[in-house]
Amino acid sequence: MKKRIASYTLALFMILWIANCTEPYQVSIENSTRILKTLSSDEMRGRHALSQDIKAAEDFIASEFKKAGLKTLPENDSYYQDFNLYSVSMNEVDFLYNGKQVKSSAFFGFFRSSSFSIDRSSTKTVTIGSLDNFRSQFNTYRNSEEDLLVLVSQSHQDDFSRYQSFFSRPTRTMELNGAGNVIFLLTNDAPNSFQADFKNKVESFELRNITGMIEGKRKDEIVLFSAHHDHIGIRNAVESDSIANGANDNASGVTAVIELANYFSSLRKPERTLLFVTFTAEEMGGYGSQYFSEQLNPDEIVAMFNIEMIGKPAVEGPNSAWITGFNQSSFGELLQKSAEGSIYSFAPDPYPQQNLFYRSDNATLAKLGVPAHTISTTPIDVDKDYHRVSDEFETLNVEHITNTIKAIAKGAEGIVSGRDTPTRVNPDNLN
Numbered sequence: 001m002k003k004r005i006a007s008y009t010l011a012l013f014m015i016l017w018i019a020n021c022t023e024p025y026q027v028s029i030e031n032s033t034r035i036l037k038t039l040s041s042d043e044m045r046g047r048h049a050l051s052q053d054i055k056a057a058e059d060f061i062a063s064e065f066k067k068a069g070l071k072t073l074p075e076n077d078s079y080y081q082d083f084n085l086y087s088v089s090m091n092e093v094d095f096l097y098n099g100k101q102v103k104s105s106a107f108f109g110f111f112r113s114s115s116f117s118i119d120r121s122s123t124k125t126v127t128i129g130s131l132d133n134f135r136s137q138f139n140t141y142r143n144s145e146e147d148l149l150v151l152v153s154q155s156h157q158d159d160f161s162r163y164q165s166f167f168s169r170p171t172r173t174m175e176l177n178g179a180g181n182v183i184f185l186l187t188n189d190a191p192n193s194f195q196a197d198f199k200n201k202v203e204s205f206e207l208r209n210i211t212g213m214i215e216g217k218r219k220d221e222i223v224l225f226s227a228h229h230d231h232i233g234i235r236n237a238v239e240s241d242s243i244a245n246g247a248n249d250n251a252s253g254v255t256a257v258i259e260l261a262n263y264f265s266s267l268r269k270p271e272r273t274l275l276f277v278t279f280t281a282e283e284m285g286g287y288g289s290q291y292f293s294e295q296l297n298p299d300e301i302v303a304m305f306n307i308e309m310i311g312k313p314a315v316e317g318p319n320s321a322w323i324t325g326f327n328q329s330s331f332g333e334l335l336q337k338s339a340e341g342s343i344y345s346f347a348p349d350p351y352p353q354q355n356l357f358y359r360s361d362n363a364t365l366a367k368l369g370v371p372a373h374t375i376s377t378t379p380i381d382v383d384k385d386y387h388r389v390s391d392e393f394e395t396l397n398v399e400h401i402t403n404t405i406k407a408i409a410k411g412a413e414g415i416v417s418g419r420d421t422p423t424r425v426n427p428d429n430l431n
């Protein structure tokens, strides 16, 4: 009996000893500073998604994921999630409409094939009439899955010209020779006959998201922590500085994702599976998050913590953050509840007129029903450094950043442990 008590005591000591060895990771100003400075250094040259410059930042993030002990995703053999983005521009066309040559000022389009033809017998036509809302109809048709000729009433001449000059840039697409080509033609004439052969120039870019995971007990319940790592690259020089460093946008968010990976890796195996992702090409239209969302079942994502621009304190003060799309799910309320009694607080996004819920990577997942929200703190309406070369490390408040990361870690506790589950977003309620 004595022997048994002795061995129980020994076992108890061992458990205590092991527990002691795995002290939770401390999110620190030092480590956050190191990550922020690296990602926003001039050597990273503004991390433009279509440039080679971004690779250095991606390699750095992958090495941080490795240091944090993250596993690669089951379908990947590295932390890189690679995909192609194509940039397609019209090179040559012979366009006849009702027997007449169409002038280049009368049409523009979205090109998603290296070459294609349209004609009266095989191409669908639709009309934006004088009584239709040009903008909403334009948005309905622009991403058509099949080839489409959109006939725009000449009463929309002004809108047409504005859109034409904006969209005369190359079309970007992740699917080449599969998705629809859409031509907008300004005409009042019914389409008795038309025929055009488009020959396009295609440029291909290799892009990558950085992904890592901590496998939980529940493999099909995922909590996602994300931030975009790309920025806007080189801009026109201001006082001889031409590098948009993107320290706040969004080295600060990436720092949070890395530190959260370090923190959750230091804890016991979580109940839910945790994914840590940094997206590419957010600044160009969210291609990274779009690709990511197509590689897994969005129904399995229980919550998405997307982190953007936490480098400067909110108007409410340094110990607060806001959540976009607060009323779209119970995610924000759960975070608020978790922060009760602490120095930190979460509030609804104070800038609803800025449509921030729709302007970051969370929107792609929210449209699939995921409680996907962006957590941010920067007073975006008055921020002087937003998308400027002055978005540098020196403008950041690192103590505020680390406090925000700690608050997100604490705020996520209930969801990570499986105790809390936010309600789903209803895509029908979204714009």
Ligand SMILES: [Zn+2]
Binding pocket: 228, 249, 250, 282, 308, 309
């Ligand atoms: Zn951003």
